[in-house]
Amino acid sequence: MRADAKKNYSHILTVAREVITEQGADASMRDIARRAAVGLATLLRHFPTREALFEALLCTNLDALTQKADELETSNSPGEALVSWFSEWVAFAQSYRGVVALMAAAHTNPDSALYASCAAVHSASARLLRRAQAEGTARTDMNGDDLFGLMAALGWLVDLPPFAPRANHLVHVITDAILANRPSSDVKKPTR
Structure with a gap:
């Protein structure tokens, strides 16, 4: 150039x-x-394309995020690593409004400029989840797609001004549900 x-x-x-x-x-x-x-x-x-611009903008951030997953995988217990990963993801999601929707759409589109970065985040998430599942601390009735979906949903939610201040609380609510290690069929329905 x-x-x-x-x-x-x-x-x-x-x-x-x-x-x-x-x-x-x-x-x-x-x-x-x-x-x-x-x-x-x-x-x-x-x-x-807009996605190509976002890929260039986010490349460093996403590389650092996936590197963080590698560090968490070797330095923390599996459950702690998953909680830390979720927190890192939310911090990233809050750095660019609207980026989560772009990433969620790119996640299954190999033609998207963001696809490779999304695949790396998805893969890192799935590894951390499988590690926690192997240890017996995470639910076994979910997979990497489920985790990526929850991450995207939380990222979208904390992008909304009323929920941004509650981001840390929401991270803990979701990670507590993931780490509860109970299948969805065991979840009790509220009585009326």
């Missing part, structure tokens, strides 16, 4: 990060180009 193109690329990412932090994942590509003082064609040459 030429020096001027590399400078444009870095500048666009910096501006995009600011705009998306302010406006969320639905920020206009035109607005990003305007604020970066480049033409829309220049922005689209670097990032042909």
Whole structure:
């Protein structure tokens, strides 16, 4: 990449990060180009889709997140690792409004620019869950898809202003349910 193109690329990412932090994942590509003082064609040459832009923005964060899963896998008990992983995920999800919906959609779409990153997060989650299940501390009636779904749901929920302050509490509620190690058929229904 030429020096001027590399400078444009870095500048666009910096501006995009600011705009998306302010406006969320639905920020206009035109607005990003305007604020970066480049033409829309220049922005689209670097990032042909919104997902490609998010992949570039999130790559470092997602790599760090999956690296954290690797560390948790070797340094914590399986149950503690799963709770810490959930907390790390929620912190990540709160860093970019609307990113969870993009990731949830990309999760099953191999053509998405975010697919590889989503697959890495999914794989790390599934490994941590299987480890806790093997130890006997996690429910055995769920799999990596279930865990990814719960993570996405929680990430979406804490993206909403009324729930953001309760993020840590909600992490504990969900992880307590996962670590309860009881099949869903054993859950008692409330009496009326």
